[in-house]
Amino acid sequence: MLQIKNVGINFGGVKALDNVSFDVPCGCITALIGPNGAGKTTLFNIITGFLKNKTGKIFFENENITNAQPYHVFAKGISRTFQNLNLISELSLKENLLLGIIGKDNPSAVKSILRLNSKYWHRVEKKIDYCMEITGISEWRDRKTDEMPYGILKYLEMARAIINEPKILLLDEPAAGLNNVEKENLMGLLSFLINKNITIFMVEHDMNFVSNLADNVICLNYGKVIANGSYADIRNNEEVIKAYLGDPDA
Amino acid sequence: MRKINYPFLIFVLIILILAKFLIKNEYYLSIVIFGMFNAINASCFNILLGYTGIISLGQAAFYGIGAYFAVTVAASFGINPMPAIILASLFSALAAFIVGYPTLKLHGHYLAMATLGFGMIIYVLMNEMAFITGGPSGFLDISQFKFLGISIYGEHSFYIFVAIMFFIFTVLFEMFDKSYLSYKLKFIKESEFASKSFGINIFKTKLIVFTITAGITAFNGGVYAYYSGFISPVSFNFNYSIELLTMAIVGGLGTVSGGIIGAAVLTALPEFMASIEDYEMILYGCFLAVTIIFLPGGLTGLIKRITGKNASD
Numbered sequence: 393m394l395q396i397k398n399v400g401i402n403f404g405g406v407k408a409l410d411n412v413s414f415d416v417p418c419g420c421i422t423a424l425i426g427p428n429g430a431g432k433t434t435l436f437n438i439i440t441g442f443l444k445n446k447t448g449k450i451f452f453e454n455e456n457i458t459n460a461q462p463y464h465v466f467a468k469g470i471s472r473t474f475q476n477l478n479l480i481s482e483l484s485l486k487e488n489l490l491l492g493i494i495g496k497d498n499p500s501a502v503k504s505i506l507r508l509n510s511k512y513w514h515r516v517e518k519k520i521d522y523c524m525e526i527t528g529i530s531e532w533r534d535r536k537t538d539e540m541p542y543g544i545l546k547y548l549e550m551a552r553a554i555i556n557e558p559k560i561l562l563l564d565e566p567a568a569g570l571n572n573v574e575k576e577n578l579m580g581l582l583s584f585l586i587n588k589n590i591t592i593f594m595v596e597h598d599m600n601f602v603s604n605l606a607d608n609v610i611c612l613n614y615g616k617v618i619a620n621g622s623y624a625d626i627r628n629n630e631e632v633i634k635a636y637l638g639d640p641d642a
Numbered sequence: 643m644r645k646i647n648y649p650f651l652i653f654v655l656i657i658l659i660l661a662k663f664l665i666k667n668e669y670y671l672s673i674v675i676f677g678m679f680n681a682i683n684a685s686c687f688n689i690l691l692g693y694t695g696i697i698s699l700g701q702a703a704f705y706g707i708g709a710y711f712a713v714t715v716a717a718s719f720g721i722n723p724m725p726a727i728i729l730a731s732l733f734s735a736l737a738a739f740i741v742g743y744p745t746l747k748l749h750g751h752y753l754a755m756a757t758l759g760f761g762m763i764i765y766v767l768m769n770e771m772a773f774i775t776g777g778p779s780g781f782l783d784i785s786q787f788k789f790l791g792i793s794i795y796g797e798h799s800f801y802i803f804v805a806i807m808f809f810i811f812t813v814l815f816e817m818f819d820k821s822y823l824s825y826k827l828k829f830i831k832e833s834e835f836a837s838k839s840f841g842i843n844i845f846k847t848k849l850i851v852f853t854i855t856a857g858i859t860a861f862n863g864g865v866y867a868y869y870s871g872f873i874s875p876v877s878f879n880f881n882y883s884i885e886l887l888t889m890a891i892v893g894g895l896g897t898v899s900g901g902i903i904g905a906a907v908l909t910a911l912p913e914f915m916a917s918i919e920d921y922e923m924i925l926y927g928c929f930l931a932v933t934i935i936f937l938p939g940g941l942t943g944l945i946k947r948i949t950g951k952n953a954s955d
Contacts, residue, residue, distance in 0.1 A: 440839055465839075494840075505814070556841075
């Protein structure tokens with residue numbers, strides 16, 4: 393579904409990504425792991441059009457999306473979350489979800505100002521209700537984000553990313569900052585999304601979370617792919633153990 | 643979509659009607675008229691800065707372009723004032739598009755400097771192109787204002803025209819505030835990164851907003867020129883852009899009522915303080931400092947805090 397081919401980028405003299413190649417298969421959960429500074433978020437930023445890669449190409453559903461503008465990438469059906477949540481504190485949870493919709497639908501501004509598209513907004517309200525329900529945040533729909541705990545905001549961010557019905561979801565550390573119960577709920581949500589045929593590609597440091605969910609794991613170190621396979625393969629890979637995971641028996 | 647704030651619109655309408663019947667003195671009526679011109683301009687400034695995060699210090703230039711273009715086109719080609727004002731509005735919007743295209747890629751103080759530069763250039767042109775603008779002495783050849791065949795002159799008849807125009811723009815600003823567009827602009831202001839990744843074309847949206855607000859400001863400028871009967875560059879210099887910035891901040895950024903309240907207070911305040919002469923600027927400065935330091939939501943935020951409403955409602 394998503395093909396990364398020989399992608400490379402330098403920041404000054406530092407090779408942040410060096411000849412990175414792998415595929416993200418359709419209908420699966422693929423995890424990207426690696427130590428801090430390995431280039432995981434950089435790769436997300438390249439895929440979503442925020443950074444321009446120096447070498448290589450990116451294909452989504454066999455279409456070349458290399459160096460496409462972020463709004464073009466989004467229009468293809470690629471949605472993402474962030475390490476920093478990027479929510480608007482003065483708006484309610486419900487209103488924050490609108491960002492996930494208006495960029496895709498691009499409703500008529502004139503009709504909206506003159507309030508001529510009430511049917512459309514009725515459908516939007518239904519979508520918002522549905523996404524809040526499946527992410528479990530319905531009861532706080534009218535509360536401001538600055539009144540909410542971090543865990544709720546992470547679910548809100550998930551809801552914002554899925555409200556536009558993406559084909560692939562790029563999650564940047566989805567379990568970071570969540571307690572065990574919230575992580576369990578998040579696992580349930582991701583499994584639900586896979587059943588809805590949304591492919592998931594995530595950066596994650598929580599290996600318990602990765603081992604429970606990921607069909608496929610890719611490990612980056614110093615901008616290079618050092619391993620690609622199932623979690624069991626990765627866990628026993630000498631290079632991955634040395635660079636990131638450590639010896640489980642030590 | 644949020645509900646239109648009808649009580650606010652009815653309140654504005656009642657104030658406008660009461661002012662017409664209660665204010666008999668033409669001087670005070672002229673202050674109210676200037677207040678309404680300032681309120682429309684400050685609201686446009688508020689849409690730029692308060693909603694979208696665009697700091698434009700060239701708004702006075704668009705106001706001036708509207709004023710000069712309308713009266714010179716009407717005088718040169720003998721066309722009626724209203725078509726001339728509409729042409730001025732379109733011309734100013736075109737100028738904003740041309741200026742905005744390279745500058746709106748900038749952010750923060752870089753954008754402020756770029757728009758300030760544009761304002762300075764227009765101010766110099768207004769002074770130096772005396773064969774069109776009358777130069778520093780100003781432009782006097784302004785015909786009587788007519789709309790739909792009705793001559794409008796004097797404070798009282800102009801008050802009715804400007805009040806209707808002001809109320810129409812207030813309704814439009816309120817409808818804009820409650821539309822999805824205001825959310826879109828607030829998303830852009832808060833996080834361009836997130837907005838881009840959710841499919842919003844930031845540059846295109848900013849350019850459209852900048853162009854439309856310049857068009858409205860110029861329309862307002864055209865009417866102002868016919869109202870005042872005389873225009874000179876000093877009315878459209880950098881100070882006026884700063885005044886608009888101050889009005890928007892004092893009134894409350896990111897709210898419809900912010901521009902209106904800020905303009906009303908800061909237009910009226912110097913008049914009330916005129917009697918204390920030398921201390922006027924000191925008190926004015928103290929008022930601004932206190933408002934900006936202690937009222938981050940501006941006077942609108944204070945009113946909403948007192949009435950128990952959320953500042954974003």
